[in-house]
Amino acid sequence: MTQxxxxxxxxxxxxxxxxxxxxxxxxxxxxxxxxxxxxxxLFIERLGHGVAPAGEMAASTAEIVIGSVAHALHAExxxxxxxxxxxxxxxxxxxxxxxxxxxxxxxxxxxxxxSRLIPxxxxxxxxxxxxxxxxxxxxxxxxxxxxxxxxxxxxxKTTFANAVIxxxxxxxxxxxxxxxxxxxxxQCPAQNLVALHTSDTIDMARLLKSTMRLRPDRIxxxxxxxxxxxxxxxxxxxxxxxxxxxxxxxxxxxxxxxLEQLTAEVSQQPMQEVIGEAVDLIVSIERSGRGRRVRxxxxxxxxxxxxxxxxxxxxLDEDVHVA
Numbered sequence: 104m105t106q107x108x109x110x111x112x113x114x115x116x117x118x119x120x121x122x123x124x125x126x127x128x129x130x131x132x133x134x135x136x137x138x139x140x141x142x143x144x145l146f147i148e149r150l151g152h153g154v155a156p157a158g159e160m161a162a163s164t165a166e167i168v169i170g171s172v173a174h175a176l177h178a179e180x181x182x183x184x185x186x187x188x189x190x191x192x193x194x195x196x197x198x199x200x201x202x203x204x205x206x207x208x209x210x211x212x213x214x215x216x217x218s219r220l221i222p223x224x225x226x227x228x229x230x231x232x233x234x235x236x237x238x239x240x241x242x243x244x245x246x247x248x249x250x251x252x253x254x255x256x257x258x259x260k261t262t263f264a265n266a267v268i269x270x271x272x273x274x275x276x277x278x279x280x281x282x283x284x285x286x287x288x289x290q291c292p293a294q295n296l297v298a299l300h301t302s303d304t305i306d307m308a309r310l311l312k313s314t315m316r317l318r319p320d321r322i323x324x325x326x327x328x329x330x331x332x333x334x335x336x337x338x339x340x341x342x343x344x345x346x347x348x349x350x351x352x353x354x355x356x357x358x359x360x361x362l363e364q365l366t367a368e369v370s371q372q373p374m375q376e377v378i379g380e381a382v383d384l385i386v387s388i389e390r391s392g393r394g395r396r397v398r399x400x401x402x403x404x405x406x407x408x409x410x411x412x413x414x415x416x417x418x419l420d421e422d423v424h425v426a
Contacts, residue, residue: 113175114192120167121193124158125213129194134215136257139165141208148257165209169200190286197286216288217262220269231388232397236416239400240267240386244274247321247345248383253358258388259395260349261325265290267347267386268323278345281317283310284325291323307331308369311338324348330369332362336381355385355401359411379406 118126128134128147135148145157173180175192185202197214226232243250254260272293279295297317299310308331314322324335326349339346352358366374387399396418404412
């Protein structure tokens with residue numbers, strides 16, 4: 104009860120420390136990320152406008168912001184625990200805060216949760232992807248293929264994943280979807296939905312094992328970043344097709360190599376054949392000076408003869424070629 108009563112005070116304290124400008128930015132659907140650097144300078148990234156200066160924040164105020172988020176997460180922020188990661192108690196946005204000695208002065212970033220789902224048609228209309236690429240993604244969803252969305256930091260992987268999941272909910276409204284995340288970012292309009300989150304004591308691999316007992320039709324993982332990738336691939340291969348995940352890599356082929364690295368964390372045996380069997384489609388999205396675009400959509404057929412057999416549908420070349 105004490106924690107429930109103190110939460111509104113904590114939120115007010117955090118809002119006061121953030122200030123009117125950043126609170127307004129958190130309510131702005133065009134905002135992607137808010138960043139504070141060690142020199143006290145603030146920057147805000149907006150869709151279609153890039154990163155722009157947004158004033159300054161005193162180190163003492165930044166410490167209040169980070170300390171308030173830590174308190175909301177039932178954590179401590181001090182010299183021995185200088186890194187705070189989790190959900191902002193305002194809006195559930197993703198927060199990363201750092202204190203000295205790992206930085207010269209307080210630093211934080213707030214990755215704003217997408218406030219609206221962008222349908223695949225909008226990606227085509229805005230020339231982020233071609234009509235052919237969108238058609239391939241839709242066919243993959245209808246055929247219950249497993250989709251990996253790859254890209255670098257800030258490339259729009261999660262936003263695109265939300266578009267794919269919205270299409271899944273429309274195409275297969277009766278499917279039971281299980282979503283596993285470290286931080287709540289995935290949006291899903293499906294009625295039969297279970298969302299699970301990792302904690303300090305429950306990691307992604309443990310969640311995936313539990314997921315198998317929750318009767319999923321489709322398994323969605325916000326991002327694979329460790330050996331839990333192997334558990335996911337095996338789940339996709341053993342009666343739970345039609346899933347979605349994101350992975351940090353710059354190209355479709357590097358996504359396959361990244362999966363090899365992650366599975367190697369928990370297996371001494373090469374897993375290329377498992378990867379080639381589990382992964383059906385890779386959507387590679389990137390951020391450039393002209394904005395975001397789907398660079399490539401790659402269909403993975405199999406791993407055989409020491410290489411992955413793929414078909415690529417590139418943004419710049421609509422013709423299909425075999426790798």
